[in-house]
Every structure is written in C-alpha cells, then in structure tokens.
Amino acid sequence: LIVAAGAGRRFQASVAKQFVELGGEPLLVRTVRNFNASACIDQIVIVLPATEITEFREALAGYHFEKVVDLIAGGAERQDSVAAGLAWSEEHMPEMILVHDGVRPFAEESLIRRVLIAAREHGAAIPAVRPADTVKRGGEGFVLETLDREELYLVQTPQAFRAQILRAAYDHARQTGMRATDEAALVEAIGYRVALVEGSPRNMKITRKEDLRVAEMLLDSGTADES
Amino acid sequence: LIVAAGAGRRFQASVAKQFVELGGEPLLVRTVRNFNASACIDQIVIVLPATEITEFREALAGYHFEKVVDLIAGGAERQDSVAAGLAWSEEHMPEMILVHDGVRPFAEESLIRRVLIAAREHGAAIPAVRPADTVKRGGEGFVLETLDREELYLVQTPQAFRAQILRAAYDHARQTGMRATDEAALVEAIGYRVALVEGSPRNMKITRKEDLRVAEMLLDSGTADES
Numbered sequence: 001l002i003v004a005a006g007a008g009r010r011f012q013a014s015v016a017k018q019f020v021e022l023g024g025e026p027l028l029v030r031t032v033r034n035f036n037a038s039a040c041i042d043q044i045v046i047v048l049p050a051t052e053i054t055e056f057r058e059a060l061a062g063y064h065f066e067k068v069v070d071l072i073a074g075g076a077e078r079q080d081s082v083a084a085g086l087a088w089s090e091e092h093m094p095e096m097i098l099v100h101d102g103v104r105p106f107a108e109e110s111l112i113r114r115v116l117i118a119a120r121e122h123g124a125a126i127p128a129v130r131p132a133d134t135v136k137r138g139g140e141g142f143v144l145e146t147l148d149r150e151e152l153y154l155v156q157t158p159q160a161f162r163a164q165i166l167r168a169a170y171d172h173a174r175q176t177g178m179r180a181t182d183e184a185a186l187v188e189a190i191g192y193r194v195a196l197v198e199g200s201p202r203n204m205k206i207t208r209k210e211d212l213r214v215a216e217m218l219l220d221s222g223t224a225d226e227s
Numbered sequence: 228l229i230v231a232a233g234a235g236r237r238f239q240a241s242v243a244k245q246f247v248e249l250g251g252e253p254l255l256v257r258t259v260r261n262f263n264a265s266a267c268i269d270q271i272v273i274v275l276p277a278t279e280i281t282e283f284r285e286a287l288a289g290y291h292f293e294k295v296v297d298l299i300a301g302g303a304e305r306q307d308s309v310a311a312g313l314a315w316s317e318e319h320m321p322e323m324i325l326v327h328d329g330v331r332p333f334a335e336e337s338l339i340r341r342v343l344i345a346a347r348e349h350g351a352a353i354p355a356v357r358p359a360d361t362v363k364r365g366g367e368g369f370v371l372e373t374l375d376r377e378e379l380y381l382v383q384t385p386q387a388f389r390a391q392i393l394r395a396a397y398d399h400a401r402q403t404g405m406r407a408t409d410e411a412a413l414v415e416a417i418g419y420r421v422a423l424v425e426g427s428p429r430n431m432k433i434t435r436k437e438d439l440r441v442a443e444m445l446l447d448s449g450t451a452d453e454s
Contacts, residue, residue, distance in 0.1 A: 146412040155361040185373040217444040
C-alpha cells in the first residue's frame with residue numbers, strides 16, 4: 001500500500017510533492033519501482049488524491065509495473081488514505097500488508113525484506129533510525145524536558161503488519177476517533193507489540209524542497225539504490 | 228566556544244570528522260569562518276583534541292580569523308570539552324557564551340543572532356527544528372511509546388547562555404556527576420528555563436560520510452550560506 005494522497009502543504013510547489021520530478025521521473029514512480037522490483041511484494045495498491053488518479057494512471061502506463069493492481073482515492077489525512085487501502089484489501093485478503101510513504105523513493109530491497117521478516121515473526125514491524133541530535137519536549141517556546149536519546153527512534157516506512165492486526169487497529173481507531181501520524185501507533189493502541197527494525201539513513205522522506213535536492217544528490221551518487 | 232574535540236567514531240575515516248575536507252577546506256575552518264564573520268561574536272575559543280592543536284593552529288594561520296583568541300585541549304566527551312572552555316572563560320569574563328558543534332559548518336548569521344537575542348532575554352536559548360518523522364521510545368527491539376510529535380524538537384547549536392548560568396549548570400553537573408548530550412540539559416537541571424528558537428534546516432551536523440556528501444551538495448547550491 002503506497003500512500004501518496006497528500007497535498008504537500010510543506011512543499012510549496014505547483015505540483016504535489018509526490019509528482020515532483022526526481023532525476024527526470026515523478027518521485028512516486030521511483031517509489032513504486034522499488035516495490036515492483038521487490039521479491040517480497042506481490043501486489044501494489046497506490047492511494048492518490050481523487051483528482052490525480054486518471055493522470056497518474058496514464059503516467060504509469062509506460063512503465064510496465066505489473067504488480068500495481070489498483071489506484072484508489074485517498075482521504076483528507078494519511079490515516080484516511082490507509083483506511084481506504086485497507087477497505088480495498090478486504091476483498092483481496094493479503095496475509096501481510098506493508099504501508100509505505102509515496103515520498104520515500106529510496107527504500108532498498110534489503111530494508112523491505114528486513115521489515116517483512118520481522119512482521120511475519122512478530123505481527124508488526126517498523127524501520128527506524130537513531131536521532132543524531134538531542135531531542136527535547138517543548139511547549140510555549142520553552143524546553144519542557146530533555147529525552148533520553150538512547151531510547152529514541154525516528155520512524156520510517158515501509159511499516160509491515162499481519163493484515164488482521166492492522167485491520168483490528170483501524171477498527172479500533174474508527175470506533176474511538178483516535179488519530180495518529182503512523183500506522184504502528186494505532187497497532188500499539190490495541191496492545192500489540194511492534195518490533196523495531198534497523199532503518200536506512202538513505203530512506204529519506206521528501207517533504208521540503210531542500211530534501212529534493214538532497215535526493216537528487218543521492219541519486220547521482222548511486223548509493224541510494226543499494227545499501 | 229567551538230567544540231571539536233571528538234574522535235568521530237561514527238565517521239570511519241583516517242582523519243577525525245572535524246578536519247575532513249569540505250569544498251577544499253577542513254570542515255572546522257568553514258565552521259569557524261561563520262562565527263568569525265558574525266557581528267554577534269567577539270571572541271572564539273576552539274576546543275580540540277590535545278594532539279591536534281599544533282597542526283590546526285598552523286592550518287588556521289592562513290585564514291586571518293582575528294576573533295580566534297585561543298585553541299585549547301578538550302576532554303574525553305563533549306561535556307568535558309565544554310567544561311575546559313568554561314574554565315578558560317573564567318579569566319576572560321564574557322557576558323554571554325555560545326557553544327557550537329565544530330561539525331555544523333552551515334550556521335547562518337541570522338540563526339546566530341536569533342539564538343543570542345533570545346539568550347540575552349531569557350538567559351538560555353537553543354535552536355531546534357521539528358522532526359519530519361514520527362518519533363517513538365523503544366527498548367529491547369520493540370516500541371514502548373509513540374511520542375506526541377507536536378511537542379518534539381530536534382536540537383541544534385549554537386546554544387547560547389548567560390555565562391553565569393552556564394557556569395552554575397556545569398558546577399552542578401560536576402558535583403552531581405550528571406552527564407548530558409547537550410549544554411541546555413545541564414541548565415535545565417538547575418531549574419532555568421531554556422528558550423526554543425527556530426533552527427535552520429541547513430544547519431546540519433556532519434557525523435557520517437553520507438552527511439558529508441549532503442553538505443557538499445549544499446555548498447554547491449550556495450543556499451547553505453544564507454537563509
């Protein structure tokens with residue numbers, strides 16, 4: 001499930017960030033390619049803004065991504081888009097579901113495999129890296145607390161789940177009105193343990209224009225595609 | 228106070244990361260240049276590994292950084308190096324002290340000014356940016372808790388303090404044996420409020436080889452030097 005329905009408010013461009021060109025191709029095409037090429041992936045569903053589906057379907061036509069089985073309309077927020085993908089999956093009954101950010105074009109095969117293997121074992125697994133900086137809680141312009149860096153993880157995607165666990169988490173979120181910035185938080189809320197898997201420093205999320213320039217550099221260096 | 232006494236264990240190079248070349252100059256020279264050029268800064272003291280002082284003094288000779296008043300030997304960890312700088316400052320009695328990572332070569336004048344103004348007003352101020360990713364606490368390979376991203380800050384430097392506050396914080400840390408990964412945490416521990424100031428996305432810390440390549444790209448684009 002590749003989630004790319006965001007409006008990209010932080011990106012300040014005339015085109016939503018997932019369609020911005022990176023090395024001559026839309027960012028989202030690069031993201032899809034990684035998963036289409038992955039031996040771990042059987043089917044890909046892409047969640048898009050409703051207004052972009054027709055155009056992106058045409059853009060994809062030249063690429064022969066044979067695992068892309070559907071393009072569906074997302075919701076106002078990421079959580080709504082994942083819910084739309086889950087609703088789709090109810091008819092198709094996959095055993096495992098991976099959720100990935102459309103704006104992370106550098107997820108390596110080794111990373112996808114690592115997360116999937118851990119999710120098969122534990123039911124839920126997410127990739128994460130340690131922060132290089134000190135992290136603090138703050139409010140109203142002042143520090144509230146310095147957090148113990150040894151315990152902190154910056155979370156990436158793909159996040160992988162046994163389908164029934166992810167569905168139970170979204171049912172619970174719908175019933176309680178819970179909102180979260182990643183899928184795992186909803187799974188944690190129903191009491192499932194989520195395994196932490198080593199993420200990749202290259203698996204960056206492109207949310208600002210500066211990020212796009214960093215991504216182009218990674219692309220040129222060729223090191224982003226393989227770890 | 229520019230702290231550059233680290234051994235750079237994460238960097239995996241024959242030369243410590245602060246001396247690695249960036250755009251044809253040692254990283255640390257670029258860092259020093261920003262502060263030497265700043266209208267907010269009167270004196271610069273650089274804290275180095277004891278074994279590197281002579282060599283770096285020679286490297287600096289060609290640059291005419293007239294604000295660099297001393298190069299002193301640091302300690303085993305960052306906190307020890309800052310303590311060495313503070314000991315130096317006791318003879319020279321500055322009103323305000325800024326502590327900056329030697330491996331952050333892109334601190335803009337506007338950032339330095341912002342932090343210093345806030346520290347003059349509140350006694351202590353640090354620059355920080357919001358995380359783009361979800362942040363979790365974890366332990367033993369599993370998620371413990373998803374943190375509220377709205378409250379989280381990734382901390383940068385320069386961190387700025389009224390000298391007497393920073394000294395009181397280090398006295399307290401020495402008496403209690405407290406260790407921390409940034410200066411502000413020691414100031415927080417003695418009950419002073421630390422102001423959060425908007426950091427800069429370009430003010431990156433160079434801790435891995437990948438970071439150096441990103442830094443070279445920022446350098447080429449020219450956008451790293453001015454916000």
